[in-house]
Amino acid sequence: MVPEIGNFALILALSLAICQAVLPLVGAHRGDAAMMGVARSAALGQFLFVAVAFGCLTWAFLSDDFSVRYVASHSQLALPTLYKVSAVWGAHEGSLLLWILILAAWTVAVARFSAGVPEAFSARVIGVLGILAVGFLLFALLTSNPFDRLTPPVADGGDLNPLLQDPGLAIHPPLLYIGYVGFSVAFAFAIAAMISGDLDRSWAKWTRPWTTLSWMFLTLGIALGSWWAYYELGWGGWWFWDAVENASFMPWLIGTALIHSLAVTERRGLFKSWTLLLAITAFSLSLLGTFLVRSGIIVSVHAFATDPTRGYFILGFLAVVVVGALILYAWRAPSLDSDAGFGLLSRETFLLLNNVLLVVATAVVLFGTLSPLIVEMTTGGKISMGPPWFNFAFLIPTIPLIILMGMGMLVVWRKQDTNSWLRQLRIPAAIAVVLGVVIPAFVYGRMSLMLFVGCASAAWIFVVALLPVIRSLRREKGSAGITRGALGMSVAHTGMALFVIGVTIVSAFGVESDRSLTPGQSIEVAGYEFEMSELRSDVQGPNFSAIEAAIDIRKDGEYIATVRPQKRRYLVQQSLMTEAGIHAGLDKDLFVALGDSLGNNAWSVRIQYKPLIRLIWLGALVMALGGLIAVSDRRYRVNVREKAAAADRTAEAAV
Secondary structure, eight states: OHHHHHHHHHHHHHHHHHHHHHHHHHHHHHTOHHHHHHHHHHHHHHHHHHHHHHHHHHHHHHTTOTTBHHHHHHOOTTSOHHHHHHGGGSSHHHHHHHHHHHHHHHHHHHHHSOTTSOHHHHHHHHHHHHHHHHHHHHHHHHHOOTTOBOSSOOSSOOOOOGGGOSTHHHHHHHHHHHHHHHHHHHHHHHHHHHHHOOOSHHHHHHHHHHHHHHHHHHHHHHHHHHHHHHHHSSSOOSOOOOHHHHHHHHHHHHHHHHHHHHHHHHHHSOOHHHHHHHHHHHHHHHHHHHHHHHSSSSOOTTOOOOOHHHHHHHHHHHHHHHHHHHHHHHHHGGGOOOOOOOOSSSHHHHHHHHHHHHHHHHHHHHHHHHHHHHHHHHHSOOOOOOHHHHHHHHHHHHHHHHHHHHHHHTSOSSOOOHHHHHHHHHHHHHHHHHHHHHIIIIISSOOOHHHHHHHHHHHHHHHHHHHHHHHHHHSOTTSOOOOHHHHHHHHHHHHHHHHHHHHHHHHHHOEEEEEEEOTTOEEEETTEEEEEEEEEEEEEOSSEEEEEEEEEEEETTEEEEEEOOEEEEETTTOOEEEEOEEEEOSSEEEEEEEEEEEETTEEEEEEEEEETTHHHHHHHHHHHHHHHHHHTOGGGSOOHHHHHHHHHHHHHHHO
């Protein structure tokens, strides 16, 4: 009965989504307050019914209801409770339902916290989000219903994919989806602005905090996914340029460009057309990622589905959304000119160059991701665009982007005096050059051009990011300090510096060794001694058995730690999984993974020394923190009553 309730709840949610998509838009066009008033109620109702459906599916997993096909395929009796809950979104149907739930939650948030936005504009935004909800709900009900019954039911399920039996599944997809789906809000604001013609600075101000929040969650989601892949797959890497990884990275790049472009539009009323196009592109790339994951056209550990029918539906939906948005954009574009000007040396110029390079970087990733697929579909041949190609091609726009990032933070709006700007550059540039030499040559004992570029770039970003904070602290008492928006920018750029230095050092000085070990034997890697002190074959988990090695780590004869890598066999699917043993520290990771049995009690072992790899994920966390600080800026929290009072004063003055 519970699955039927969930299915009926989805049907009711679709009905409300249709109301949400139609009535507010018509009401805004006619100026009908009653029809516009439906927007918030319909959005809340849709969210509640989707939440009921999601709760019903969760209950089906917790109660081991193997009469539900989706539950029978992705759970089993012995599966731990945490994984039963996270298995709800561990495959296509449930992850799509999570997507719909998050979209409904974003819509409710917009309805709740857009009281300062004009009623007609807010109604249009919620109406556009309703159109998107209709598309995804139809997708779920017609091609991907998670409540389909299995007749007859089975006694036990087929188990969750062993790759997903990790706490990361409980956090990574929700964070990623909140970021993905959040760009629908920026998209909806852009569409509403183009429909209404209200393309002044206000819509950029209303859109910017929602975009920053989405970017923040997407940053966290990508970082957590990278960390999960690092320790779970047994390979010790943090990014593989996998097609699905790229599918999340491309919206992040465009979202970064969108945040900066919105800043210019909000502050100076410039780049309106460009900002609108970026908002459309960010959400379009999110939909493209959905297509890649669920169409079956790629083979990836991240892919959810292999049904081409579902791929056709998403592709059609993507085409309708993108083409419709671009037609509307083409209609409004001629009216988006601005009379405001800016000098060649100005913050506007650097932010524009920043945007161009971010778009070029996105184009590089898009080309590398889709080219093999296009070649295979058109010619039947195969080409490889692996990590070496991506690493080289992506650096071409990235290096000038980093340099310009620092330069742009030291210029003012409209026009900067050249001499004063050059004076400001001297100290950060000198520090960057010095650290670019000192860190690799004196700390790690090696020097190369790429090491210098990486370390100098990180130092450059870090120093320049700190300057606004330092200047604020030096101001006299009573003077205006740094705003939260500016502080958030500094923190986010500091996170980027940490990320760059982490990538540079681990790429240059990381050591990897594949060796053979037997109990009692030791080997030396990167100055550390690794001894297999014990090998157990009787380790039992809730739904797996494992072989576990105890690896003692020493340096210069002094004991450091013991790690316990495992080779697990999951009982239902009979899948083998590698569980790495990691001795973690801020300065380094010592990574050990069991490979295959070589006979005579010998095992292949992968041992890696990873200096400063933690800075990669710490940098991402700091970037996300910067986004959170920026969103908390007072100008996005102005009390509605203050706005109303200001409007009243303006009206009285006009009389």
